[in-house]
Amino acid sequence: MKIVKTIAEVRTQVKEWRAQGLTVGLVPTMGYLHEGHASLIEASHRDNDRTVVSDFVNPMQFGPTEDLESYPRDLERDAQVVEEHGGDLIFNPEPEEMYHEGFSSFVDMTVLTQELCGLSRPIHFRGVCTVVSKLFNIVKPDRAYFGKKDAQQLAVIRHMVDDLNMDIEIVGCPIIREADGLAKSSRNTYLSPAERKAALVLSQAINLGKAMVGEGIKDAAEITGAMKAHINAEPLAKIDYVKIVDCATMQQIDVLDRPALCAIAVYIGKTRLIDNFFTEDV
DSSP: OEEEOSHHHHHHHHHHHHHTTOOEEEEEEOSSOOHHHHHHHHHHHHHOSEEEEEEOOOGGGSOTTSSTTTSOOOHHHHHHHHHHTTOOEEEOOOHHHHSOTTOOOOOOOSSTTSSTHHHHSTTHHHHHHHHHHHHHHHHOOSEEEEEGGGHHHHHHHHHHHHHTTOOOEEEEEOOOBOTTSOBOOGGGGGOOHHHHHHTHHHHHHHHHHHHHHHTTOOBHHHHHHHHHHHHHTSTTEEEEEEEEEETTTOOBOSBOOSOEEEEEEEEETTEEEEEEEEGGGO
C-alpha cells in the first residue's frame, strides 16, 4: 500500500494495473477513517483486484460557516486503516492539486439537491459532484463505493453517473453503527461525553420511525411528527430536518405509497449529525 499526492502518480499506477488486466475500485473519503469507511474498503477489495482510497477534505463542499478548518485529519491513522482492510493506494492531494489557480468548472444538479442537506447546505452538492467527477476522471474506476448513511449523496452520485453516461458502477454500502446505535461519523469526535450520550436520540428516532412503518402507518407527517417529538425532548438536540422523501427524486411526500427515504439531520450542540432508513428495508 502506498500514498501518492499527485494526479499524475495516480494515473501512472492505474495504467500499470490496467495493463495487467486488473479491475479497480474507488472509495472516495474525506479521511479520518472509521469502521464505516473500512466497510467500503473491504467491499471494494472483495469486488476488485485493486482499490484506490481518496483521502481529501474537499473545501468546495463546505460553506463559509462550516467546519472545514476543524474537520479531523490523521493521514497516518488513515493509512493503517486502508492497509488493514485491503486498500492498495491512497490519493491524498493538496487542494491546489485538485483546484488549480483559475479553476472555474463545476458539476451541479437540480431537483435531487433541493431538499434535505441541499436545502440547509446550498453549495454542498455542487462541491460533492465536482470533486467526485474529478476523482472518477482521475482514477477511472470500474466501481465506486459510498455509504448509505449519506443517502442523498448516494442518490445524487447515482443520478449524476446516469445523466453524464459515466461507465462506473456505484455501490451503496450499509450504515455502520456503534454498539449503542449511533451511526459512525468522523464528526462524532467533536462530541463531549454529554453530547455523545445525547446523540443517541438520532438512532432512537430512526428506530421509532421504523417501528411505525412496520406497523403499517402510511402518513408521513404522523411518522415524522413522532420522531421530532422524541428528538425535541433532548435538550442538547436541535433539529435541522426530519423528512420522508421519494427515493428517486428526494422530494418530500405525504403518503408512503412508493419507495421512500426517512432522513434526519440534528445538531447536538454545534455538531451536525445525520441518520436515515429506507422504508423498503423495514
